Amino acid sequence: MHDGHHDDHDHAPITDGEGSVSRFEVLEQSIRELLIEKGILSAQAIADRIDVLDSRNPSLGAQVVARAWTDEAYKARLLADPRAAIGELGIDIGHLAEFGVLENTDQVHHVVVCTLCSCYPKMLLGVPPAWYKSSAYRGRTVREPRAVLGEFGVTLADDVAVRVYDSTADLRYLVLPRRPDATAGWDADQLAAIVTRDCMIGTALPQA
Amino acid sequence: MASQPAKAASTLAPGSAYPGPRFSEGARVHVDSREAIGHCRTPYYVRGKAGTVASLVGIFPNPEQLAYHRPGLPKLPLYRVRFMQAELWEDYAGAADDHLDVDIYESWLEAADA
Numbered sequence: 121m122h123d124g125h126h127d128d129h130d131h132a133p134i135t136d137g138e139g140s141v142s143r144f145e146v147l148e149q150s151i152r153e154l155l156i157e158k159g160i161l162s163a164q165a166i167a168d169r170i171d172v173l174d175s176r177n178p179s180l181g182a183q184v185v186a187r188a189w190t191d192e193a194y195k196a197r198l199l200a201d202p203r204a205a206i207g208e209l210g211i212d213i214g215h216l217a218e219f220g221v222l223e224n225t226d227q228v229h230h231v232v233v234c235t236l237c238s239c240y241p242k243m244l245l246g247v248p249p250a251w252y253k254s255s256a257y258r259g260r261t262v263r264e265p266r267a268v269l270g271e272f273g274v275t276l277a278d279d280v281a282v283r284v285y286d287s288t289a290d291l292r293y294l295v296l297p298r299r300p301d302a303t304a305g306w307d308a309d310q311l312a313a314i315v316t317r318d319c320m321i322g323t324a325l326p327q328a
Numbered sequence: 329m330a331s332q333p334a335k336a337a338s339t340l341a342p343g344s345a346y347p348g349p350r351f352s353e354g355a356r357v358h359v360d361s362r363e364a365i366g367h368c369r370t371p372y373y374v375r376g377k378a379g380t381v382a383s384l385v386g387i388f389p390n391p392e393q394l395a396y397h398r399p400g401l402p403k404l405p406l407y408r409v410r411f412m413q414a415e416l417w418e419d420y421a422g423a424a425d426d427h428l429d430v431d432i433y434e435s436w437l438e439a440a441d442a
Contacts, residue, residue, distance in 0.1 A: 218386065235371050262373065265413075266422045281425035284413075288369045289406055289431035290388045 173242060180211055181244040181294055182315035186308040189299040198296070199223060206244070213243040222285060223296045224322075229280050230295045231269065231322030233261040234287045241292035245317055252321065262286055272323040285322075295322040302328035346387070349405035350434060355381045357409060358440035359432060367395035370436045378440045379411040385431055392435075405434040 155161040184206055188195040198205035202219040213219055219241060222230040234240065238253040251257050261268050265282045269275070276282060287293050297319045303311060318324035351357055361376035369391050385408050389400025413426040420426070 220385075235373070236369060262371075262428060263417060264421060265426070278423040281423060281427060282413075283426075284428040286371060286428060286430040288371060289385075289391065289433070291385060291431060 173247060176243055177246040178244075178315075178317035178320065179312070180246075181241070181317070181320045182312040183209060183308075184211070184244065184294070185296055185315045185320065186312035188296055189303075189311050190308050195223075195296075202294075211244065213241075217292045218290055219244070220291045220293045221296050222283075222293055222322075224298045226298070227280060228283050229274075229276050229322065230283050230285055230293075231261060231265055232285045232287055232293045232295060233258055235259070235262055236288050239287040239292055241294050241320075243292075244294055245320060249317070269323065272318065274323065274325055295320050297322075297326050300326050300328035346402040346404065349384050349387075349407075351381045351384075351405075351407060351437065351439070353381055353383055356440040357381055357407075357437040359409070360436050360438065364392070366392065368392050370432055371430065373416065374409075374411060374430055374432070377411055377416060379409040379430075382408040382410045382429060384408075388433075390433065390435070406431050407434065407437065409437070 152161075152166070156163055156166075184198065187209065188198050194205065194208075197208075198221050202221050203213060206213055206219065217239075222232070224230055233252075235258045238248055238258075240248040240252060242248070257268070262284055265284050266276070269282070285293050297315065299311070300314070303314070314326045314328060316324055316326070319326050356378060357380070358378050359370065359374050359376060364370070385406040387403045388406050390402070390404050391400065394400040408429050409432045411428050411430070413420045413422055413428055414424065416428065
């Protein structure tokens with residue numbers, strides 16, 4: 121997979137928009153190359169870490185949500201101790217961050233943002249979508265969350281409080297959406313199929 | 329103040345034991361409006377604002393030190409602080425109960441007048 125000459129532009133840089141490589145990308149590349157040169161990290165270790173991240177995707181989070189929807193005792197454990205409850209399903213969230221689970225109810229709807237950078241529960245949802253890292257999403261979600269949610273197609277009644285969670289520190293947050301009424305009798309696999317990534321960020325509602 | 333006053337984290341010597349969280353759930357707190365030099369995890373838009381402690385999230389190494397490869401000691405209490413949107417933004421267009429939660433380290437918080 122990583123055979124041959126490792127060109128400077130092996131991967132297209134991820135940028136906020138069009139344009140040249142930013143100074144931070146140059147900085148990252150310089151530090152990475154220095155760490156490898158000095159033998160502190162190996163290219164293989166970096167590639168392995170990328171493989172771990174690539175192995176994560178929203179189906180893991182959906183599995184957690186579906187279990188919580190079908191097992192009240194599990195849900196209680198999930199809210200009280202996310203690390204242990206997620207671990208029960210054989211999912212290791214690693215040790216870079218703790219996790220928090222935010223339960224939507226008929227009175228409060230959560231939407232997660234990280235205004236400082238792009239903190240995201242990668243070990244349950246994989247790599248965040250580009251928009252999650254955009255300055256527009258980060259800036260506007262805390263300022264006008266209902267307008268942002270409206271653009272995602274989510275319109276909430278005024279008697280449902282919108283709670284924006286600005287994920288700034290040591291925890292990564294997963295939204296536990298409300299289970300649609302029309303899913304009575306569904307099993308966990310059927311339920312997991314309607315729990316999209318955006319439902320767990322808070323920018324979508326599960327559709328039965 | 330909702331709990332026993334303790335020495336502010338910023339005045340503790342590195343490595344000294346932290347005396348324990350100063351704020352209890354429900355305490356009104358005020359976010360310091362200082363300019364931080366270097367890395368910090370307190371967003372600008374809540375600096376100088378008052379909020380309510382929703383919960384103690386945990387005790388974590390100080391990120392302002394970790395960013396510079398220092399040990400981050402003493403560890404700091406990290407609180408989930410809740411702000412009413414209407415108090416953050418004068419022209420907030422949403423429901424009256426809309427609010428925002430942010431995790432903030434104790435070194436940025438002071439007791440607010442009730």
